[in-house]
Amino acid sequence: MARYLLGRVGQALAVLALTFTAAFLLLQVLPGDAIMIKFMSPDMGLTADQIAEIRASYGADRPLWERYLTTVGNFLTGNFGISIQAGVPVSQQLATNLPPTLLLASLAFTAALVLTIILAALSNMVGMEWLRAGLQSLPSLFISVPVFWLGIMLIQIFSFQLGLVSVISPGPVERLVLPVLTLAIPISAPLAQILMRNIDQVLAQPFVAVARAKGASRNWVLWKHVARNAIMPTLTIAGVLFGELLAGAVVTEAVFGLSGLGGLTYQAVGNHDTAVLQAIVVISAFAFVTINLIVDLLYPVLDPRLGTKGGALS
């Protein structure tokens, strides 16, 4: 068990280190940099010497490996560097932009899971065959729906047509309803389909027939025998789809005009603000890795076969 835990944590750290390095290298090979964009414009009227001085003050004249090591050291001590465009520390920008995105993402993730379970449970009820058939044909449609389009359609329908959700100075909860739905729906559709397929597979297992032969009703079997067996593969996919959600959050914030990491990313890309981008990439990777680590650690809890070592030979 301890070995399993250490192995998974080690893998997670390795993924983080690789992401950090890949992001660093990719950002460095981009043509131009934030300093050039900000200070080389003719309006500033700076001489070449002055610019070189500014570059030196940011450490931009150092060789690549030295900058890499410095950045690694800074990140490890919690220093994400300075945003060249805004002239403030990146950590300060994150402090204002991270919480709203985190709230949006976690709400959307929870909503997606709840939606998934409701859909799967409903579609396994008698008389709900139409929902089942519908869901089974849906995912291909939902996967191909772009997040921005869905967001715009939701605003059109719920705000402008039905007038249910106000777009002009909405309350704190009202403001989040549509963005959360925009993010949750495209994830929950494929998840529900996977969960349904797993439920079908488990239902075909002989132990389900044994449970039925004990006199267990369909619902008893579904909740006491099928649910736990079917949820496990679904969780893995949920962890992977979380990455989808992070990407979706950037677009959703733009569509709904919310402040957050999405807006920050958008600006930083435009300005080649590498320090900001590096921090955002690492934070996203950290969130992704953490979610998947939690999923991995849940596995032995849900499935006793993974909790014991040895097996048939012992």
Place this chain on the structure above:
Amino acid sequence: MSVTPILQVDDLSIAYKTGDREQRVVHGVSFSVAPGEVVALVGESGSGKTTTAQATLGLLAGNGRVEAGTIRLNGTDITHWSQKRLDSIRGAVVSLIPQDPGSSLNPVRTIGAQLAEVMQIHKRGDRKAIQARVIELLERVGLTPAEMRARQYPHELSGGMKQRVLIAIAVALKPALIVADEPTSALDVTVQRRILDLIDELRRESGTAVLLVTHDLGVAADRADRLVVLQNGRIQEQGAVKEVLATPRSAYTRRLLADAPSLGKPRPARAAAESQDFAIEVTGLTHDFPVTGGEAKSFRAVDDVSFKVRRGTTHAIVGESGSGKTTAIRSVVGFIKPTAGRILIDGVDLTTLKGEALRQFRKHIQLVYQNPYGSLDPRQTIARIVEEPLLNFEPIPAADRARKVRDMLARVGLSESFLERHPRALSGGQRQRVAIARALVLDPRVLVLDEAVSALDVTVQAQILSLLDELQKTLGLTYLFVSHDLAVVRQISDTVSVMHKGRQVDGGPIETVFGRPDSAYTRELIEAIPGRSLPVTDLPALAVPPEHPSRLSP
């Protein structure tokens, strides 16, 4: 009879819906089970025996439907009861012992919870009373220490132990009828005997009737009071076991009896081995597997096994699961390198061969696997499957290859019309013929048959065994025949090695080992074979029935 039967099935017809059409699989079946009686439904795959049994529990697959007839339980017609109503009697009045203990328990719940469940569903007592009954039941079926077993998960138990748990579940509420659907088919023969004994004991204690579904005539003969013989969804005959076995009235029952391998039957005469040299010589074969996480560093799967096989004869390796027989033959075909020992095939030491030399040598020793469904690529045609081994060795012109493939199919009794078919269009026996053709196309000297007939129905099994016999005679092949089925082994082998926990506990000519076994284990194994009650017939067991004339070339 004045007593109301526990189960009375009248003119039952069942159909499955596939796509838009319904196919009837059970046709007007009628039989009854009296209180305390054991009735065996006997038949081969596709006979409708399992479908009939499922219907008595109201558990037909979703696309199945009772078209006509009635099922009465204790005189009450339950044929058209709702599932909700059936829930109240399932587990309490009629219960199930399933086929495959390996997948019949929920892997994520404890043994105790799954046993307690049947009592919770039917609300028999409070938590404490149920817990006490769980322990009592586990002890009754021989799972001790019961407190520990109750807390264990299915993967921590062996197959036989899991079947004991399932039996405990089935008898927990003392039902009037237990439907036992091939309850021991997935178990080793010694475990099978103990499980069948346990079912016998428990049903005597509570006077429960048993509907025993089985493909094994030997099991049915030993354990049942009455037999119902099914073929293609129709009853061929039924009656008291002794009468049916002694004077079978239907041709089908006679054929089943003739084909069923049994120790009680005289062994068919085999051609005496003419050759004096050995095709296979195995000396001191030992194989260790490394073990991680345990106290021991390695696990000895095969321990100092030696045997010799004369050219043109059949040597059998017999053993139950975990005996090391599979590891032993994997070494013999050169898939794994043994830890110690020598393996001579036609005088060449296989253990010294490496890389390309080993690959080239493999054409002399070919393998036929147990599962004819898994061992053929579903996307290839039969011609392509049989041709493939030829492509791995020195090139042969395409026309010659095609001729070789056609000849080989003819040899195994398949006409040219099979060439362009795919495996899914073939029956189990036909697939196994293809697998044999594929193994023989390289003209090997040794054929290793790994449980090659275990998955087949007895009549098909008899045909394949007879085919193997003919091929051996005409091609002078040497067989290494791995099996758990001693009755089959006795029919076709000249010599035998009995393996138990990695060691060879008995070995030598078949008559010596079966007649005067050295080890207690071999005696236990022989005694456990079902079918003692089968009548001794003069019918030659290897005869190919007239309905399936052999198409072998002379």
